[in-house]
Amino acid sequence: MDTLDFLVRKDQLSxxxxxxxxxxxxxxxxxxxxxxxxxxxxxNITYAAFGDAMSYWGFYPAEDGWGRIPAWGFADVIExxxxxxxxxxxxxxxYPMSSAVxxxxxxxxxxxxxxxxxxxxxxxxxxxxxxxxxxxPFHTAQTEDQQALLRxxxxxxxxxxxxxxxxxxxxxxDTGDAxxxxxxxxxxxxxxxxxxxxxxxxxxxxxxxxxxNVEFCKSLGCYHRVLDYGxxxxxxxxxxxxxxxxxxxxxxxxxIHTRFANLKYSSSIGGTHIDRLGSxxxxxxxxxxxxxxxxxxxxxxxxWGADLLGQRLLQAWQAFLGTLGxxxxxxxxxxxxxxxxAVSAAYAxxxxxxxxxxxxxxxxxx
Ligand SMILES: NC(=O)c1ccc[n+]([C@@H]2O[C@H](COP(=O)([O-])OP(=O)(O)OC[C@H]3O[C@@H](n4cnc5c(N)ncnc54)[C@H](OP(=O)(O)O)[C@@H]3O)[C@@H](O)[C@H]2O)c1
Numbered sequence: 001m002d003t004l005d006f007l008v009r010k011d012q013l014s015x016x017x018x019x020x021x022x023x024x025x026x027x028x029x030x031x032x033x034x035x036x037x038x039x040x041x042x043x044n045i046t047y048a049a050f051g052d053a054m055s056y057w058g059f060y061p062a063e064d065g066w067g068r069i070p071a072w073g074f075a076d077v078i079e080x081x082x083x084x085x086x087x088x089x090x091x092x093x094x095y096p097m098s099s100a101v102x103x104x105x106x107x108x109x110x111x112x113x114x115x116x117x118x119x120x121x122x123x124x125x126x127x128x129x130x131x132x133x134x135x136x137p138f139h140t141a142q143t144e145d146q147q148a149l150l151r152x153x154x155x156x157x158x159x160x161x162x163x164x165x166x167x168x169x170x171x172x173x174d175t176g177d178a179x180x181x182x183x184x185x186x187x188x189x190x191x192x193x194x195x196x197x198x199x200x201x202x203x204x205x206x207x208x209x210x211x212x213n214v215e216f217c218k219s220l221g222c223y224h225r226v227l228d229y230g231x232x233x234x235x236x237x238x239x240x241x242x243x244x245x246x247x248x249x250x251x252x253x254x255x256i257h258t259r260f261a262n263l264k265y266s267s268s269i270g271g272t273h274i275d276r277l278g279s280x281x282x283x284x285x286x287x288x289x290x291x292x293x294x295x296x297x298x299x300x301x302x303x304w305g306a307d308l309l310g311q312r313l314l315q316a317w318q319a320f321l322g323t324l325g326x327x328x329x330x331x332x333x334x335x336x337x338x339x340x341x342a343v344s345a346a347y348a349x350x351x352x353x354x355x356x357x358x359x360x361x362x363x364x365x366x
Pocket of ligand 1: 044153185186187188189190209210213246270271272273275292293350351353354
């Protein structure tokens with residue numbers, strides 16, 4: 001049996017290769033899973049763009065300057081030398097863009113396991129854990145595509161909203177409504193953040209996006225205002241505001257820091273504008289601060305306990321998921337890409353930022 005890997009050149013993300021390698025025999029304690037499907041969004045491209053700086057290449061190493069981009073999805077156990085993991089079991093987690101993967105389960109529980117591979121020991125635990133679909137409260141068979149596409153992003157969205165509220169919006173709403181500006185407002189992570197923020201009082205949620213995506217953002221129903229990137233002057237220069245940056249666009253960040261004298265906080269979340277990334281040094285106003293989701297999870301787990309945090313996340317997730325299918329609400333349109341050539345083509349499109357933000361791409365190499 002062979003394994004098919006989708007490889008990306010680390011220093012040139014547009015160069016890809018499909019490589020077939022013989023599947024290694026399992027060692028004692030290991031399992032082999034067939035990767036059934038995974039989601040591909042700008043988030044995965046960011047994993048690659050920051051692959052070295054933030055160790056994303058470290059999860060599934062490849063050789064000679066090539067990398068395997070991690071992706072969230074579902075996989076089934078097709079071979080097991082690990083007691084406690086049965087053939088046919090299905091797990092949600094962080095997989096390579098490959099047809100199959102070998103993992104080394106440790107810390108087994110009814111909820112799932114962690115991959116104990118030595119090369120992953122120093123990487124963040126949240127990416128090393130695999131959840132049994134049979135006991136995962138987030139899992140329903142009918143919503144697997146939505147889970148692969150939105151769940152990891154929505155959890156970040158929820159944490160951003162919680163982090164801002166936890167910090168009293170950095171004083172931005174002390175004397176009136178605070179404005180929260182979100183770039184790449186058409187991204188799924190910004191959408192989830194806007195969904196959460198819009199439920200709070202005293203916050204005006206302003207989406208910034210490309211001209212082509214303005215109508216889509218308006219249709220989401222959770223932005224109070226949507227502006228294209230060239231219309232910043234429509235927000236008063238003295239407004240008390242917070243910038244939540246999903247685009248990583250250095251020029252836009254500079255414009256925002258320069259225009260808004262009352263910018264209370266600047267949070268760097270992502271880098272969708274992959275060809276416009278740049279240094280955040282020497283900006284007027286507050287320091288652009290990288291948002292580190294695991295830190296907020298750790299804080300809330302400590303304060304509330306893991307169970308209560310899990311319940312709150314689940315409740316918010318179910319509410320968010322509920323909006324996808326309501327009449328008048330924007331459906332997330334799932335588009336499937338099955339097989340090696342289709343996966344390569346979908347990757348090229350997502351890398352180029354082409355396409356309709358309504359689409360959610362679900363890929364499979366098998
Ligand atoms: N820090 C964290 O823990 C964390 C967690 C989750 C996500 N994120 C980050 O949040 C960002 C959004 O991720 P997502 O998966 O939600 O994105 P997504 O839904 O795939 O976003 C699509 C949108 O991103 C913009 N875009 C994508 N590719 C582009 C390109 N090549 N050139 C210009 N614009 C492009 C466009 O938005 P506009 O036209 O509106 O700009 C597009 O509509 C990513 O950078 C991701 O890494 C960070």
